[in-house]
Amino acid sequence: MKRALSVLAAVLVVLSLFSGVAAAQETRSGETVVIEEGETVKGDLTAVAGTVVVQGTVDGDLTAFGGDVLVEGEVTGDADAFAGTVRVAGDVGGEVSAAAGTVVVSEDASVGALSTAGGNVAIDGTVAGDVEAAAGSVSLGPDAVVGGDLTYDGALNRHPDATVAGTVREGSPASPVPAPIGEIPTPPPWLGPVYWLLVNLVLGAVLLAAFPRFSDGVSTTARTETLKSVGVGVLALVGVPIALGLVAITLVGIPLSVAGALVFALLLWVGSVYGRFALGAWLLALADAENRWVALALGLVVVAVVGLLPYLGGFVDLLVLLVGLGALSLALYGRYGEAWNDERTTTA
Structure with missing residues (x-):
């Protein structure tokens, strides 16, 4: 059921991308799409390929369909990806929305926010805002920094050195009615x-x-x-x-x-x-x-x-x-x- 819900979430991500496809200033496709180091794409970019690699700069939003999507450079806007593997090793100024088997935010990477559905989600970089993850496994490494709330559905593996500034909760957002002690109760991990x-x-x-x-x-x-x-x-x-x-x-x-x-x-x-x-x-x-x-x-x-x-x-x-x-x-x-x-x- 968890994977079914994850892929259903992926469908919603795909539907949300269609408007981006229509309005994108540039579209690239092929076996491999690479934005070379030093190259700058002015405006939004839509890429459809077996492998999509951003080593340079996308000065706008990135929409990627591929087997592997790798962001090593910079995306100034949002990054939406529907792929087998999505790895962010650079900077994304906006929100990363990913539906993939594996989603990774590497050490030294920085994203504005993260919303993802996948088999395995690993965060070891910086997420300035909220993280919403539905996956079989959600891992926070020793260098992980989440500036907002972490909402997850799956098994959470959190390193003791990982930092979450906001609330950590499993499942859908909690009721706005405050708990008697002023904190949202956390369900048992099992x-x-x-x-x-x-x-x-x-x-x-x-x-x-x-x-x-x-x-x-x-x-x-x-x-x-x-x-x-x-x-x-x-x-x-x-x-x-x-x-x-x-x-x-x-x-x-x-x-x-x-x-x-x-x-x-x-x-x-x-x-x-x-x-x-x-x-x-x-x-x-x-x-x-x-x-x-x-x-x-x-x-x-x-x-x-x-x-x-x-x-x-x-x-x-x-x-x-x-x-x-x-x-x-x-x-x-x-x-x-x-x-x-x-x-x-x-x-x-």
Whole structure:
């Protein structure tokens, strides 16, 4: 559910970018778009590419669709990105709005504010204003400085040296009614992970009960073709958002892009649960045991526990997602893609 909500948030980000696409003073596309060091783009820039790199200056707003988006130079306005990985290692004067698998604000980087949805969000630079992050893992490094409030949805890993000037809270903004002691009560840190564990358990149970053979096939693929599954998962996580962004550039393609994003959100959620199921099945196999229900519960618990660890938790969560998403894609192709190709061959 968390990933589904994250991608739904990504859809809203994409929709908000369409007006920027129409009004942008400059648009660049290709396999790689690079704003070289010393180069200045006057006005807003829209970039659609596999890799978008800003080493120089964008004197306006940046809108980027890509597999990887890297800001090493300066963006004087806002930076909106829809990509597999978004990394800010320079300066963004306005707000960074990012929907990505990984979002990083590096040490020595500076942004005005941060609003993001992703699998893993890591902040080790300076955010002058508020941070709103929905992710599997939200990490604040030792050099992280947040000048405003931090609102997060996911597992928070905060280094003792990280600084947050405002309020730290999980979920939606708290009620404006003040607490009796004058402070907003903070929920226990285990509440969020336990809630999502139960939600994923419900989805996993539905999948195993409704599609037992297919679910076993996905698990087997994940365990016997792990590297292939990871590769396909990376291609899906990076390629699908790019394809949806390209489709959405045209006005006619907006409804198709929105519908595709909703379907992709569901696949991300299902893939993440299947990844946990495959992990549990693999751990049981090490003990010469086999039980799909125990495997589901074991995989969910292991990932939830590891997810509480700083940095490692986010990496494991992303890896499990890639394996599950890739195995799910391979299984769907094996069931429907090959049959469709055979039908086309027969018709021809």
